[in-house]
Amino acid sequence: MKKSKYIIRKTKIIAKKTYRRIGNIHALSRMMLIFATMLMAIAIGVMLFYKPSEPVVIVPPESHTVIEIKSGDTLSKVLRERGFSIQDVDSIAKVLKKDAKFTTLHAGKDKIDFIRPSEDLPISKIVIMNGPWNRVEIDCGEAGTWQCQKIEIERDTRVAYREGEILDGDSFYLAGQRAGIPASVLADVYDLLAFEMDFERDVRAGQHFFVLYEENFAADKKVDNGRVIAVSFQALRGNVQMYRFVKGDGNVGYYDENGNGAIKSLKRTPINNAKITSSFSGRRKHPVLGFTRAHKGVDFRAATGTPIPAAGAGRVVARGFNRGHGNYVKIRHNGTYETLYAHMSRFAKGVNVGTTVKQGQTIGYVGSTGLSTGPHLHYEIIKNGQHVNPMTVKLPAINNLDSKNKPLFMEHRARIDAIISSMKDDPDQVVRL
Numbered sequence: 001m002k003k004s005k006y007i008i009r010k011t012k013i014i015a016k017k018t019y020r021r022i023g024n025i026h027a028l029s030r031m032m033l034i035f036a037t038m039l040m041a042i043a044i045g046v047m048l049f050y051k052p053s054e055p056v057v058i059v060p061p062e063s064h065t066v067i068e069i070k071s072g073d074t075l076s077k078v079l080r081e082r083g084f085s086i087q088d089v090d091s092i093a094k095v096l097k098k099d100a101k102f103t104t105l106h107a108g109k110d111k112i113d114f115i116r117p118s119e120d121l122p123i124s125k126i127v128i129m130n131g132p133w134n135r136v137e138i139d140c141g142e143a144g145t146w147q148c149q150k151i152e153i154e155r156d157t158r159v160a161y162r163e164g165e166i167l168d169g170d171s172f173y174l175a176g177q178r179a180g181i182p183a184s185v186l187a188d189v190y191d192l193l194a195f196e197m198d199f200e201r202d203v204r205a206g207q208h209f210f211v212l213y214e215e216n217f218a219a220d221k222k223v224d225n226g227r228v229i230a231v232s233f234q235a236l237r238g239n240v241q242m243y244r245f246v247k248g249d250g251n252v253g254y255y256d257e258n259g260n261g262a263i264k265s266l267k268r269t270p271i272n273n274a275k276i277t278s279s280f281s282g283r284r285k286h287p288v289l290g291f292t293r294a295h296k297g298v299d300f301r302a303a304t305g306t307p308i309p310a311a312g313a314g315r316v317v318a319r320g321f322n323r324g325h326g327n328y329v330k331i332r333h334n335g336t337y338e339t340l341y342a343h344m345s346r347f348a349k350g351v352n353v354g355t356t357v358k359q360g361q362t363i364g365y366v367g368s369t370g371l372s373t374g375p376h377l378h379y380e381i382i383k384n385g386q387h388v389n390p391m392t393v394k395l396p397a398i399n400n401l402d403s404k405n406k407p408l409f410m411e412h413r414a415r416i417d418a419i420i421s422s423m424k425d426d427p428d429q430v431v432r433l
């Protein structure tokens with residue numbers, strides 16, 4: 001500051017001297033212009049380099065104690081452990097229930113941050129972190145009363161594109177991992193493709209696939225993965241393609257490229273990622289009995305204890321034991337279809353004759369009971385009383401599109417196809433739906 005003032009003064013003196021020597025109007029105005037320019041340059045310099053010093057205020061650091069909720073923890077227990085009075089615990093619980101509709105802590109999921117204004121002051125704020133997208137903040141007001149507010153963290157959903165190829169000796173799962181598809185997305189893709197794919201015989205080296213899925217960001221940082229938006233797999237029987245679509249009434253489903261429901265009444269492969277060890281055939285040599293007889297189902301290799309999901313929604317019509325099947329469950333899905341699951345080590349709790357089950361609900365666990373050489377699931381589909389090949393039988397789609405939704409779907413599909421072809425060229429671009 002002092003130095004620049006000195007420069008200004010010096011400049012003024014030089015300017016005065018020069019004026020006396022030249023003494024004509026033209027030169028004078030030119031001099032003034034130069035002088036003004038110099039002043040301006042100095043002023044800009046001062047503005048750029050001068051920083052006023054800020055008053056120093058010492059803010060004591062906030063003290064945070066973050067705990068993870070374990071099984072057996074209740075709100076009252078964790079608050080009492082931190083020295084809260086019964087009255088405080090009571091009023092916090094009341095305000096949580098009233099203003100945030102919050103009643104239960106979830107073990108292994110929720111975290112609580114206890115905040116003190118400084119280390120030697122009592123806790124004045126409690127933040128319950130309810131998964132990555134929800135928070136409840138509880139503040140102690142001046143009068144010692146507690147207030148709370150629910151905070152939803154804004155989700156910035158972008159789409160990600162990954163493509164891959166099956167290599168020699170690959171499973172779809174391995175190829176998917178190599179393509180960089182996250183495990184949770186891959187599990188969803190399996191669930192979807194299981195309606196159409198035979199993961200053993202439909203998977204060959206040289207086949208290509210891609211997945212378009214959601215990635216959720218908060219403050220420009222990736223937090224988690226979302227839903228599958230589209231998936232395509234070059235199966236032997238042709239391209240299997242599926243799109244996620246929200247219908248006019250808000251209901252969501254997956255549809256093939258022509259708008260037919262991709263979710264079938266039954267799954268061809270109930271257990272995801274299980275290898276087929278024996279296919280359906282009219283005649284085969286029985287591994288235990290030694291003579292040739294029909295194999296009326298498909299065998300999937302899986303470890304003992306692997307949950308067996310129901311291939312479709314229905315009602316349990318048989319649950320029992322016989323010499324061939326060992327422990328088995330039979331489900332009737334509608335007037336046409338039944339499925340049977342054999343060699344179970346045990347049944348799922350609550351699954352009895354007459355129980356209604358949802359698609360994907362665990363009905364039992366893989367084992368090796370009955371005539372079996374090792375732990376596996378023997379799976380049968382029975383259509384109108386006849387055993388059919390689960391891998392090739394034409395299965396009805398549930399949730400087909402009506403004439404109102406079909407054109408909307410075709411529009412949506414065109415948009416997704418355009419995104420896919422653009423992301424194929426540049427997978428790193430930021431795309432939001």
Ligand SMILES: [Zn+2]
Pocket residue numbers: 278295297298299377378379
């Ligand atoms: Zn079998």
